[in-house]
Amino acid sequence: MGAICCTPDELDFGAEVELAHFYLLRVIGKGAFGKVRIIQHRQTGQEYALKYISKSRCIQLNATHNILAERRLLEKIEHPLIVNMRYAFQDEEHLFIGLDLMMGGSIQFLLDRYTTLKEIQVRFYVADLLCALDYLHGRRIAHRDIKPDNILLDDKGHAHLSDFNIATQFHPNKPQRFSRAGSLAYMSPEIVGKQGYSTFVDLWSLGVTTFELLFGKRPFTGTSTYQVTEAILHDELVFPDNALELISQDCIDVLRGLLNRSPSERYGCGQGGISSLKKHPWFRGIDWQAMVQKTATPPFKPNKDELNFDAVHELEEILLEEVPLRPHKRIAKTSIDTTQPETEESRHRQWMDDKFLTFDYTRTDLPDQHHRDSTTSAPFESTPSLVTTTTEMTLSPQTSIEENFPTGGGGVGTTGTRLLRKVESALDHYEQSKYKAQGYVLTPDG
Incomplete structure (x- = not known):
């Protein structure tokens, strides 16, 4: 059994x-093969998403x-x-990545709650994301x-780009990709059409x-993968009949520009790139430096007194009686342990x-810890193959659903979301007794 540390002093x-x-x-x-939970550093009190x-x-x-x-990619980048x-480590059973905690929840959660968002709010989120993409595409x-x-939204209401599970970095000697990657409903025509593509x-x-x-x-949209694929490749972009009652003409122009099937003519992609798109009239009045510094005031601030996450994840852990996550020391490898593994699976695990x-x-003193913000990276080493290597398709349950049932809607059903919201107050007072029984020391106020 692994050692369990009980108090910060130890x-x-x-x-x-x-x-x-x-x-x-x-x-x-x-997700498909893991979870995300809030953690708090025992020494500093700082919270993260694990x-x-x-x-x-x-x-x-x-x-x-x-x-x-x-x-590897996350180690090379940092942007507001x-x-x-913030952390990456492992034990015998799990890999861990500690990330910035976004207490405002996802935009999808917000969309499930309100169905649609106001133009001024969406414009602010798009501006945030353009700043992030400008940084990424520059690398x-x-x-x-x-x-x-x-x-994801922080507690102030700024939008942040997350989940780099299928992100890729292009290199001068390989300026394009041809693999199919992403969530079908959001894939570009050049990915769906198996053409060469870039950022x-x-x-x-x-x-x-x-x-x-x-x-x-x-x-x-469509009711099958084939129909969605054909729609992305061939259907005309159609706006609701009352579109101009909901959004401005400048907003419509930006949508048409972003959803241009020709990459060279797509807004943010041609000459001047994203810097040129930032000058569009729709963004008039945006202070781009204030956006990056996060001193600009968001039009919507998440309610800190509400849980901005889907309660179903906590309910599953409570009701399904899963074995609690426990801290285990890694087993020190001996000379016998480090010999060539006997099976393909054990070789894969050792790699x-x-x-x-x-x-x-x-x-900064850890060995092999690289300096952040690098504009280049070494090619990834090949993965020991078990059967096939599914390196290009996102593995989240949402994507598999979208691939098979890509309807026009998105996210969790609103009825289920409302029902789950009723248990949030109870969850806030839930004492993690099963964790305490396993040797945990709960948070000071827990």
Whole structure:
């Protein structure tokens, strides 16, 4: 059994970061092979979002490359309007990535609650995202999965780009990609059509997201993967009949520009790039420096007295009686342990163990910890193959649903969301008794 540390006084905060350095708080998200929960550093009191992934699940889904690629990429970037990585570490069973905590929740959660958003609010979010994309594209990085689920609000109301699981960095000797990646409903025509593409695909996805936030539906829909694909490739962009009663003509022009099927003519992609798009009349009055510095006042501020996350994730953990996440010390490898693994799966796990390096943003003395904000990166090493390597398709449940049932709606049903919201107050008072029984010390106010 792994060692469980019980009090902050017994911990060595000067050693490499580990799970025992944090209090474990509520679960706020769940993906195909892991969860996201709030954690609090036991020494500093600072809160973060912890994304943790089962190593076994990664191997089963052939998702190891995605996780390692995301961790490497996040180490190289940092921007005020991106959900930045603060820690990366592992134990025998899980990989952990500590991220900036966004207490405002996702734009998808906001969309589920209000169905549509006001133009002034959407304009502010688009401006935030353009600042983030300007930074990424300047480093030849494409996110490839921009959608409401991957846009998170901080407690002030600024939008941040998150989830770099399928992001990619282009290089001078390989300026294009041809693989299909992303969530189908938000994919650009050049990805869907299996053409060569670059960072320009992000501006299309931003256009689809903007349309959805304003009108409560996506511009290109269907009842099957084939129908959605054909709509993206061939259907005319159609606005609701009352569009001009809801949004301005300048906003319509930006939507048409972002949803231009020709990458070279798409807004933010041609000569001048995103800098040129920032000069569009729709953004008149935006102080771009204030946006990056986050001194601009958002038109909407999340309610700090409400839970801005879907309560279903916490309910599942309570009701399904899952084994609690517990801090375990990594087992020191002996000379016998480090010999060639006997099976393909164990070889794959050892490769993952070796390549998922520790990262701690508070320290510069860790070996192999690279300097951030690099404009280049070394090519990723190949992943030991089990059967196939699904490195280019996002593995979240939402994407698999969208691929099979890509309807015009988005997100969780509003009836279910309202029902779940009724239990939020009860969850706020829920004492994590099963964690305490396993040897945890709860947060001082918990």
